[in-house]
Amino acid sequence: MEQKKWNMPHTFIIIFFVVVLAGMLTYMVPMGIFETEEVTYESGGQEQTRTVLIPETFEYVTNDQGEPVRDGVSLFEPFGGVGFLNYAFEGMVSGDKWGSAVGVVAFILIIGGAFGIIMRTKAIDQGILSIIDKTKGREALLIPVMFFFFSLGGAVFGMGEEAIAFAIILIPLVIALGYDAITGVMITYVATQIGFATSWMNPFGVAIAQGVSDVPVLSGAPFRIAMWAVFTAVGIVYTMWYANKVRKDPSASYSMKANEFFKKHNQTQDFNKKFTLGDTLVVLTLALGIVWIIWGVVQDAYFIPEIATQFFTIGLVAGIIGVIFKLNDMRVNDIAESFSEGAQQLLPAALVVGMAKGIVIILGGDAADEASVLNTILFHAGGLIDHLPEVISASFILVFQSVINFFVVSGSGQAALTMPLIAPLSDIAGVSRQIAVLGFQLGDGLTNIIVPTSAALMGTLGAARVEWGTWFRFIFKFQLLMFGLALAFVILAVLINFS
Template identity: 30%
Template sequence: MDTLKQRKKWSMPSAFTILFFLIIFVAILTWLIPSGQYNTDKAGNIIAGTYKSLPAHPQGLWDIFKAPIEGMVGTSTTEGSISVSLFILVIGGFLGVVNKTRALDDGISTTVKKFAGKEMIMIPVLMILFAIGGSTYGMGEETIAFYPILIPVMISVGFDSITAISIALIGSQVGCLASTVNPFATGVASQTLNISPGDGLLSRVVLLVLVTAISIGYVMYYAKKVKNDPKKSYVYDRREQDMKEFSISDSEIDVNLSKNQKWVLVLFLLSFVIMIAGLIPWTSLNPGWTVFETTTKNISKVPFLGNFIGHDVAPLGTWYFTEITTLFLIMSVVIMFVYHMKESTFIDAFIGGMNDFLSVAIIVAVARGIQVVMNNGFITATVLHAGEQGLSHLSSGIFITLTYIFYIPMSFLIPSTSGLAAATMGIMGPLGKFSNVSPSLVVTAYQAASGWVNVITPTSGVVMGALAIGHVDIVKWWKYIWKLMIILFVVSILFLVICTYI
């Protein structure tokens, strides 16, 4: 009987399965939707009002299985994801090397120790660190390691497990909500639309500051309320049990960063600072900055030094995936030497880190297969034409609001942020142009919705893992967080609408 129950138990299919079924569904649509095409300008952008019908191009079984392959290498109608997939693998290797030094883990632990006795101040400090992690490299699963440290500390000073979970979970995911250069969200979405991840960067920094400040205020208010009256805790029924189970004596924090680890943290932060500087289009600013182009050009003319560095170095502000992938490869090697890591250890750490992100890199290709089938079946233009007619009367504010709302259920359907971006941006980005919404703002709307969902979804291993460690029921988590979710929902929409007028 138990075996029969286990067979009948339903589980959420993986992102790979969902995306492959979507490829099949889209292939079926190529048999039903008329084919068509738009004229494009020299940059490849569609020209509104130029749609024309074409003979049918239905996609068959061979086309379905070939789509993920072409999604990786590209076709005449669809750019491949090889550049962004390789970037994901290399940054995975970079993170593998950094994690091998335990600089990030011990850095957080040292911060907790440093603020002992000042736990209320610790909340904003740690949430800002987690938000930066979420915004820059999509920090999520990495937070699991910190709950066994944070929960005993927070409980011992009069808070509760929900406060501890909030610091890492909410902190990292509002960072993802306002991703600045997150390669798995911003990077994939931007590459799908053929724009730089630096487009819209400044506005996303503003959103990051805004939602992080709101979240910190919300968590601090709850923590103070619980400290003043423990009965206000949503997990008060477990308080005595938690006090025994998460005894601070069993979880002593006695970690000090070594000199080499401190240098690793400096290099880690420097890597993302350089990447951001490389992606910001400095020459297009008002007034335009040409200092990086001039400096790079002058260095290339210096005898020996120019040849030693290389003549094909792109100046900061003109970087794309090739350059930022190269950056993280270089910084991985630099960290190896700074930390005095053995060559064999470095290779194992780098390959291990790449292996951790292999599924993400492949998901991008599978998801891009959806766009391959649509483009090869010539139904993309037909869908856009329907959108052009339907959106012709919509303001940019209404369109970006509908885009944000659209991505909330889509984030439940496709939990992979990179998979969701690769699967949908090819349609949503061009649709935005009909309502005068920039592609970068469509990317921001997608990220904001995805990050919002990632705080509450029961299909997320990060959410469920954090709650399981803290023995918090997800219903209690929802009761605690629903007000913050409404606030973030409203703030995100208002921010997106305001950005359409800037």
């Protein structure tokens, strides 16, 4: 009798059961609350302000009898309340346009729509064919070069969500070169997160963590630059090993369905069609648009609202060029239709973002000054490092931040929530605050590669047409490798008294 092959549950199913677990915790773990304060620090020559918790102010929420409150979540709540069955909608509409769920959902849909227009012109397809023709015999250089630059982008300006757009462009290219969709995700999104996790100057991660921990901002750069170089080199080697294995034996790929989709798409192209002036203008629009985005992020700290509008503008201009030059027989209505189709392709990824946010909402939210189960978990987990040996305490900080990142994926949000608690506790444990920041950035950044609550990851996987379950089966071993390397650097930092 033939055994049935076990299939990884759909991402929606996984999140549902995590919500069930979160709901159960609300009946077992009492709610806690912190007081907060404003702290200021210098970053990039400017004074920055963050709201952070005050560790010693933690207290349980109590009832009239003075007993800790375990406010178990109800099955359903009307009038905008939070019940178990409300998690999908409440998660989807939580936050604001600057991040959290609703802003990221809109960001993903607009990027999908904009690239729907760009891809409808077929200019990118023609560009891919031109690149393949001009790089024959040198295709392998694409992987290390792209991985290096995306990792550098993650390290310098916190590149993350932007990888979604690049994945849409590069994945069809790497598949046409004989690799697979997984390779495309590795050289774009994974590379950015390795850079993000090992950065010496990322304004959204290490700079904030150092600022709120009262550590000189951007200090310890030589150690971190060396760490970035090692992690990036390991990532490149691993990606090239996997990519070459797939190229030699396509059946070794983890993303067979996605590969077939893109191959089928490529087969429908007219390989004899010339690269026209209109194609050139679309590609130039995209290139100049990317330069505009990078300039905005580095120069004026552009974030989700600005970047989404920039991509919308790029898509709109590309559509107008497509109509004027009749690229792929485009008409005015095709701009609207392709925008809708492009957004639709990334809709599952956008839905995951909202549903994942529902996990935190069920636990009471991630605000330190509002009663929640998450605050209680945070307080007691942080207290575990009090009387442990230095190496174990530093290692625990890495593990702790990795776990918390499942619930609070935002690097800046996690820094403001956890570092005011971890920094003073690291003093008690005899671990320098610089090492505490190191544990934070490695735990925060590297787990973005695997957690389904990461909006940027799910958006990139959506662009690659790879299910999270499929991704998990592939990335699990690499994640263990990254964690082992991170642990080695944390231990090294303790041994050399990194401060």
